[in-house]
Amino acid sequence: xxxxxxxxxxxxxxxxxxxxxxxxxxxxxxxxxxxxxxxxxxxxxxxxxxxxxxxxxxxxxxxxxxxxxxxxxxxxxxxxxxxxxxxxxxxxxxxxxxxxxxxxxxxxxxxxxxxxxxxxxxxxxxxxxxxxxxxxxxxxxxxxxxxxxxxxxxxxxxxxxxxxxxxxxxxxxxxxxxxxxxxxxxxxxxxxxxxxxxxxxxxxxxxxxxxxxxxxxxxxxxxxxxxxxxxxxxxxxxxxxxxxxxxxxxxxxxxxxxxxxxxxxxxxxxxxxxxxxxxxxxxxxxxxxxxxxxxxxxxxxxxxxxxxxxxxxxxxxxxxxxxxxxxxxxxxxxxxxxxxxxxxxxxxxxxxxxxxxxxxxxxxxxxxxxxxxxxxxxxxxxxxxxxxxxxxxxxxxxxxxxxxxxxxxxxxxxxxxxxxxxxxxxxxxxxxxxxxxxxxxxxxxxxxxxxxx
Amino acid sequence: xxxxxxxxxxxxxxxxxxxxxxxxxxxxxxxxxxxxxxxxxxxxxxxxxxxxxxxxxxxxxxxxxxxxxxxxxxxxxxxxxxxxxxxxxxxxxxxxxxxxxxxxxxxxxxxxxxxxxxxxxxxxxxxxxxxxxxxxxxxxxxxxxxxxxxxxxxxxxxxxxxxxxxxxxxxxxxxxxxxxxxxxxxxxxxxxxxxxxxxxxxxxxxxxxxxxxxxxxxxxxxxxxxxxxxxxxxxxxxxxxxxxxxxxxxxxxxxxxxxxxxxxxxxxxxxxxxxxxxxxxxxxxxxxxxxxxxxxxxxxxxxxxxxxxxxx
Numbered sequence: 001x002x003x004x005x006x007x008x009x010x011x012x013x014x015x016x017x018x019x020x021x022x023x024x025x026x027x028x029x030x031x032x033x034x035x036x037x038x039x040x041x042x043x044x045x046x047x048x049x050x051x052x053x054x055x056x057x058x059x060x061x062x063x064x065x066x067x068x069x070x071x072x073x074x075x076x077x078x079x080x081x082x083x084x085x086x087x088x089x090x091x092x093x094x095x096x097x098x099x100x101x102x103x104x105x106x107x108x109x110x111x112x113x114x115x116x117x118x119x120x121x122x123x124x125x126x127x128x129x130x131x132x133x134x135x136x137x138x139x140x141x142x143x144x145x146x147x148x149x150x151x152x153x154x155x156x157x158x159x160x161x162x163x164x165x166x167x168x169x170x171x172x173x174x175x176x177x178x179x180x181x182x183x184x185x186x187x188x189x190x191x192x193x194x195x196x197x198x199x200x201x202x203x204x205x206x207x208x209x210x211x212x213x214x215x216x217x218x219x220x221x222x223x224x225x226x227x228x229x230x231x232x233x234x235x236x237x238x239x240x241x242x243x244x245x246x247x248x249x250x251x252x253x254x255x256x257x258x259x260x261x262x263x264x265x266x267x268x269x270x271x272x273x274x275x276x277x278x279x280x281x282x283x284x285x286x287x288x289x290x291x292x293x294x295x296x297x298x299x300x301x302x303x304x305x306x307x308x309x310x311x312x313x314x315x316x317x318x319x320x321x322x323x324x325x326x327x328x329x330x331x332x333x334x335x336x337x338x339x340x341x342x343x344x345x346x347x348x349x350x351x352x353x354x355x356x357x358x359x360x361x362x363x364x365x366x367x368x369x370x371x372x373x374x375x376x377x378x379x380x381x382x383x384x385x386x387x388x389x390x391x392x393x394x395x396x397x398x399x400x401x402x403x404x405x406x407x408x409x410x411x412x413x414x415x416x417x418x419x420x421x422x423x424x425x426x427x428x429x430x431x432x433x434x435x436x437x438x439x440x441x442x443x444x445x446x447x448x449x450x451x452x453x
Numbered sequence: 454x455x456x457x458x459x460x461x462x463x464x465x466x467x468x469x470x471x472x473x474x475x476x477x478x479x480x481x482x483x484x485x486x487x488x489x490x491x492x493x494x495x496x497x498x499x500x501x502x503x504x505x506x507x508x509x510x511x512x513x514x515x516x517x518x519x520x521x522x523x524x525x526x527x528x529x530x531x532x533x534x535x536x537x538x539x540x541x542x543x544x545x546x547x548x549x550x551x552x553x554x555x556x557x558x559x560x561x562x563x564x565x566x567x568x569x570x571x572x573x574x575x576x577x578x579x580x581x582x583x584x585x586x587x588x589x590x591x592x593x594x595x596x597x598x599x600x601x602x603x604x605x606x607x608x609x610x611x612x613x614x615x616x617x618x619x620x621x622x623x624x625x626x627x628x629x630x631x632x633x634x635x636x637x638x639x640x641x642x643x644x645x646x647x648x649x650x651x652x653x654x655x656x657x658x659x660x661x662x663x664x665x666x667x668x669x670x671x672x673x674x675x676x677x678x679x680x681x682x683x684x685x686x687x688x689x690x691x692x693x694x695x696x697x698x699x700x701x702x703x704x705x706x707x708x709x710x711x712x713x714x715x716x717x718x719x720x721x722x723x724x725x726x727x728x729x730x731x732x733x734x735x736x737x738x739x740x741x742x743x744x745x746x747x748x749x750x751x752x753x754x755x756x757x758x759x760x761x762x763x764x765x
Contacts (some may be wrong), residue, residue, distance in 0.1 A: 261542055268532075
């Protein structure tokens with residue numbers, strides 16, 4: 001046992017005490033989730049420009065409204081940039097995501113000539129002007145389709161400012177029409193108010209106290225998008241933990257084979273001890289990865305007030321599936337590493353393993369919408385996809401029949417034992433050989449045929 | 454049943470090892486007296502590594518018995534056996550001291566730091582203790598590999614080409630270390646392609662060829678087996694005459710200052726001497742002990758199509 005611990009310690013340190021590990025630890029979540037945060041961050045970074053919008057107000061009424069609205073918007077944005085604590089509230093009320101300041105200049109002209117249109121367009125192209133808006137005099141006519149209001153800029157189709165001005169102008173026109181028809185717009189708004197169907201989890205009764213039956217409680221489900229991404233995030237966390245643990249096993253076995261370290265090791269310990277020590281160190285490293293990512297993610301959720309999305313009851317399941325998943329995939333990666341001489345030879349063997357490993361990620365959206373459905377259930381019971389699919393299902397908050405994760409864990413445990421046994425045979429048979437295995441079928445044959453050396 | 458000889462550090466009897474249809478080692482007998490240096494020689498692919506791995510318990514024989522330091526059983530390797538593989542065998546990204554500590558602990562040495570310090574100092578490598586293996590020269594890595602093999606104070610040290618990549622000074626240093634181990638009672642099994650090393654350092658030499666034993670004995674015994682049929686000759690002022698017509702001459706080799714004449718039988722000496730005297734002034738004529746290298750080549754030369762037997 002002592003020798004197994006010595007090997008486990010070296011394996012653990014070899015995995016975690018490296019720059020590569022640190023780099024991967026940082027890069028992995030950036031690559032996986034970076035897009036979610038990167039785009040707003042980049043937008044914020046690129047925002048802050050002063051942009052001038054010239055308004056030709058044929059109605060003579062809208063220019064002033066737009067000017068006032070822009071001043072209010074700019075003030076909100078300034079606050080947002082100065083005080084990060086208010087950022088969330090500000091972001092929710094902010095009409096524009098670009099983060100630029102808009103300066104509305106009402107032109108003297110009430111209608112624009114073509115010559116002026118060309119001149120202003122040139123100003124836009126030169127960067128002296130961001131946009132100009134042409135509001136025709138007949139905008140408030142109560143009959144027929146309102147005339148077209150033009151927003152001219154380089155990025156007219158995608159501009160936040162266009163949408164913002166559009167909403168203000170539309171609202172004013174609507175108000176004007178209600179007024180001319182003698183309708184109270186507040187009443188219309190009330191009449192149009194949509195009925196909300198509150199997403200609610202099945203009712204449950206709280207624990208009885210002093211013989212008094214507990215109260216029936218309804219738990220309203222959180223923000224839909226968060227409810228969607230929380231289980232996805234947990235599944236991705238499982239994937240990252242397994243990946244970060246399994247990949248080094250491939251490299252470690254390859255190094256020991258190619259550098260003939262295996263020969264020295266097998267002169268000191270049995271292949272079973274060697275494999276047990278390596279897997280033990282590997283599991284320990286995976287627990288470290290989980291601790292770092294898990295604690296980090298939880299801190300973010302707490303900071304966002306969304307910790308309820310990740311119930312603590314999920315933790316034991318995460319540990320069970322993580323340990324089994326790490327053992328399952330690490331054994332396979334180790335067997336492959338011991339069977340090849342170079343990384344490029346390993347790639348063809350790894351491809352099918354990767355595809356199976358990625359399976360839950362290909363169907364996660366289907367599974368999350370119907371966690372009790374046949375796709376989710378079959379992948380939850382299929383050992384290679386069990387760690388990720390079970391965490392995804394359990395993370396949705398849907399009541400999953402207890403037998404299902406238990407059956408999945410048992411099946412995965414049995415499969416893991418089988419894989420460790422087979423991988424051990426391949427590992428033992430391959431480690432001292434100079435040749436390379438070319439396909440998984442060949443690997444399988446070696447596992448079946450390998451005799452005691 | 455054969456009696457167990459407790460004076461033997463290694464005792465292989467009738468050992469056979471097959472890989473599929475290929476027989477790597479066949480009916481091999483090898484006995485290494487405790488406290489001796491045993492050389493094991495043989496061409497590439499002759500079965501040396503397989504034999505070493507069976508002694509290390511990495512491989513189990515298909516037939517025969519392997520007894521190491523008195524123990525016949527056990528799949529797990531014996532902590533009393535140290536092993537230096539031919540080149541490599543170290544984790545490149547680990548530091549010297551860490552890798553030595555690791556291998557010592559795997560051999561059951563719980564507090565190896567003093568021994569590590571001793572050996573680093575002994576082999577003039579102390580200043581490299583905190584360097585990574587990948588930063589070492591080939592020679593320095595070889596010295597560290599040697600320390601890794603012996604730091605846990607093994608009773609039997611199996612050294613596969615220990616002097617590979619070393620300059621003459623370091624070779625001398627390591628040779629002395631090997632002899633020091635022997636003096637301390639460690640049995641050394643030295644696998645080498647360097648016949649000079651085998652001649653100089655080994656108490657006994659064992660040669661394996663095509664999976665079978667073809668030589669086994671002290672250098673003197675082996676030379677006696679092959680020796681009397683070799684002449685070392687130098688002519689004064691003239692070259693060696695053609696001797697191909699003489700029935701007793703097997704081959705003639707120019708080895709620099711001398712020519713070596715290999716005879717079919719020792720009795721051919723007189724016939725050769727007569728031929729030389731008739732040709733000119735004979736400056737040097739001696740019956741030489743053959744060098745191990747010659748014996749090796751003679752046994753394992755590519756033209757040999759049958760496994761030679763040990764001369765009577």
